[in-house]
Amino acid sequence: MxxxxxxxxxxxxxxxxxxxxxxxxxxxxxxxxxxxxxxxxxxxxxxxxxxxxxxxxxxxxxxxxxxxxxxxxxxxxxxxxxxxxxxxxxxxxxxxxxxxxxxxxxxxxxxxxxxxxxxxxxxxxxxxxxxxxxxxxxxxxxxxxxxxxxxxxxxxxxxxxxxxxYGEPDIHTKVAKINAYSSGLVAHKQRKRVRWMGARLVLYPGVFFLRQYIGKRWFLDGWAGFINAVSAAYYVFLKYAKVYEEQKRRLG
CATH class of the missing domain: 3.90.550.10 (Spore Coat Polysaccharide Biosynthesis Protein SpsA; Chain A)
Known part of the structure; x- marks a missing residue:
């Protein structure tokens, strides 16, 4: 049983x-x-x-x-x-x-x-x-x-x-989530004291794109997979860009 x-x-x-x-x-x-x-x-x-x-x-x-x-x-x-x-x-x-x-x-x-x-x-x-x-x-x-x-x-x-x-039926919904979620993570990332911000902004989005598109085989999803991988890379860029922006704002 x-x-x-x-x-x-x-x-x-x-x-x-x-x-x-x-x-x-x-x-x-x-x-x-x-x-x-x-x-x-x-x-x-x-x-x-x-x-x-x-x-x-x-x-x-x-x-x-x-x-x-x-x-x-x-x-x-x-x-x-x-x-x-x-x-x-x-x-x-x-x-x-x-x-x-x-x-x-x-x-x-x-x-x-x-x-x-x-x-x-x-x-x-x-x-x-x-x-x-x-x-x-x-x-x-x-x-x-x-x-x-x-x-x-x-x-x-x-x-x-x-x-x-079934949460992302179109690109508009995906982009809206990216914007909202990246803003929602700023305070959490600040508390963790993220280091190497420049490297994260420049290198990590490309690495993340390859990890998803090739490593996770998103290429099998055709153009939808490519657009999704680019969107995901933009998300990781945006969340660190917003943390960087907040750091600069606090420093005046």
Missing amino acids: RERLTLVVTTLNNAATLERCLASAAWADAIVLLDSGSSDATLQIAQRYGATLFSEPFKGYAAQKQSAIDKAASRWVLLLDADEALDGANARAAIELALQAPAVAGFRLPRREQVFWTFNHRGVRLNTHLRLFDRERVRMNDVPVHAAPATREPVATLGEAVFVH
């Missing part, structure tokens, strides 16, 4: 993608949804799937997700964003099997990305994310914008439990 599992989702006006998210893991033993003031059909969709609903003002990405995790009805949780969904029966089967007798604190799941008008080619090397875990041994980290579950205990990777991110 496997461990009981709670699907945990945080929302704000996610009616466009939430149904796909909940449907992909409707087999979970419970669904907890923490909303921060939706005015669209988000809550009605959640009710159709029998979710236990909570409402709290948005406290920041890490705090909001941790609050939702703490409300889970079981120790083991599957944490998905409202614009993510498990990729079919293979993902469910892998998760069900992993929860039979888990010997680790959690499992990292591969994430396939929407890349504008297409999705990652099957040959792309997917990033993995810790999304299936024992909530008593895993906590959200404090990285702004990119807050994620973290633990010092052993975790494993479930290669078959792929989930899909």
Whole structure:
């Protein structure tokens, strides 16, 4: 018999993608949804799937997700964003099997990305994310914008439990995220006292482009992969450029 599992989702006006998210893991033993003031059909969709609903003002990405995790009805949780969904029966089967007798604190799941008008080619090397875990041994980290579950205990990777991110349907959305996320990371980078700023600005974007386009095989995504790699390189440039700008501003 496997461990009981709670699907945990945080929302704000996610009616466009939430149904796909909940449907992909409707087999979970419970669904907890923490909303921060939706005015669209988000809550009605959640009710159709029998979710236990909570409402709290948005406290920041890490705090909001941790609050939702703490409300889970079981120790083991599957944490998905409202614009993510498990990729079919293979993902469910892998998760069900992993929860039979888990010997680790959690499992990292591969994430396939929407890349504008297409999705990652099957040959792309997917990033993995810790999304299936024992909530008593895993906590959200404090990285702004990119807050994620973290633990010092052993975790494993479930290669078959792929989930899909539907968050970047066009270039406009991608660029808007790049601008917002790079600004959101300035204070965090300042606290870490980033060194070698000149080298980071000049060299790192090109290195990052090659790492993604060649190393992660984004070239298999065609022109969408090329545009995505250039955008990603611009993102790493922009976040350090904004840190540099803030440093100069503080110095007067």
